[in-house]
Amino acid sequence: MGKQMTEMLKGVLEGIVLAILSVRSAYGYEITAWLRDQGFSDIAEGTVYALLVRVEQRGFVDVEKVPSEKGPPRKVYSLNAQGRECLEEFWRTWSFLAERLEQLHKGGR
Amino acid sequence: MGKQMTEMLKGVLEGIVLAILSVRSAYGYEITAWLRDQGFSDIAEGTVYALLVRVEQRGFVDVEKVPSEKGPPRKVYSLNAQGRECLEEFWRTWSFLAERLEQLHKGGR
DNA sequence: CGACGCTATTCAGCGTTACTATGTACCGGT
DNA sequence: ACCGGTACATAGTAACGCTGAATAGCGTCG
Numbered sequence: 001m002g003k004q005m006t007e008m009l010k011g012v013l014e015g016i017v018l019a020i021l022s023v024r025s026a027y028g029y030e031i032t033a034w035l036r037d038q039g040f041s042d043i044a045e046g047t048v049y050a051l052l053v054r055v056e057q058r059g060f061v062d063v064e065k066v067p068s069e070k071g072p073p074r075k076v077y078s079l080n081a082q083g084r085e086c087l088e089e090f091w092r093t094w095s096f097l098a099e100r101l102e103q104l105h106k107g108g109r
Numbered sequence: 110m111g112k113q114m115t116e117m118l119k120g121v122l123e124g125i126v127l128a129i130l131s132v133r134s135a136y137g138y139e140i141t142a143w144l145r146d147q148g149f150s151d152i153a154e155g156t157v158y159a160l161l162v163r164v165e166q167r168g169f170v171d172v173e174k175v176p177s178e179k180g181p182p183r184k185v186y187s188l189n190a191q192g193r194e195c196l197e198e199f200w201r202t203w204s205f206l207a208e209r210l211e212q213l214h215k216g217g218r
Numbered sequence: 219c220g221a222c223g224c225t226a227t228t229c230a231g232c233g234t235t236a237c238t239a240t241g242t243a244c245c246g247g248t
Numbered sequence: 249a250c251c252g253g254t255a256c257a258t259a260g261t262a263a264c265g266c267t268g269a270a271t272a273g274c275g276t277c278g
Binding site: 001006007009010011013014042043044046047050051054068069070071072073 | 234235236237238239240242243244245246
């Protein structure tokens with residue numbers, strides 16, 4: 001992945017994961033696979049797990065350990081009220097940024 | 110400014126500044142003022158100057174020292190060919206990200 | 219003249235984030 | 249018994265923006 005993408009993901013990836021969790025509960029491995037499907041081709045596994053630990057510590061998600069049929073038990077995360085609040089704040093921040101950038105992109109040619 | 114905005118600006122602010130410079134040459138103080146006008150209310154001065162040093166070292170901009178009527182001489186930056194290439198790459202990366210996020214935002218309700 | 223305010227740039231130290239690279243562990247099929 | 253896929257964890261590194269301060273030129277007001 002380009003270095004630009006790496007830097008641009010900072011602060012955004014967390015929002016993406018929270019958005020995923022707002023649709024339905026999921027576990028780390030699943031989220032990583034989904035991201036790769038969506039074209040974030042080489043997001044490292046470790047990145048997602050570290051992020052999940054972070055949002056858990058901040059109290060944005062609830063965790064439940066669920067035994068898996070094929071492999072070690074899964075840690076299933078689900079967004080709680082505080083997490084939803086954070087997600088809304090994320091969308092506000094994102095919208096602000098996206099608007100300015102769209103204007104710049106259109107105006108700049 | 111929110112912490113979210115701070116993190117989200119990483120990798121984006123550089124693109125914004127390059128986009129500004131693609132329209133016309135400018136110097137640090139001017140760019141900072143413009144950003145504040147656009148609603149990036151408290152972007153630190155130091156941030157923009159550090160960014161300009163970085164893009165200069167990477168060879169994305171040309172620099173010219175111009176005496177100022179009221180204050181120390183200005184360092185006027187202008188985007189060169191390499192910078193334009195980097196800016197295009199930035200827009201591609203941004204578009205990719207913006208598309209995924211828009212889908213997530215719409216789908217997530 | 220001297221103090222202040224505006225213009226303009228620079229720098230050291232810090233916190234946050236994502237990546238790299240590796241390690242652990244559980245399971246089924248051959 | 250081994251291997252590959254599933255699933256989680258973590259120590260170390262690099263990049264970026266912020267904080268807070270320093271430096272410096274110029275004009276104005278008292």
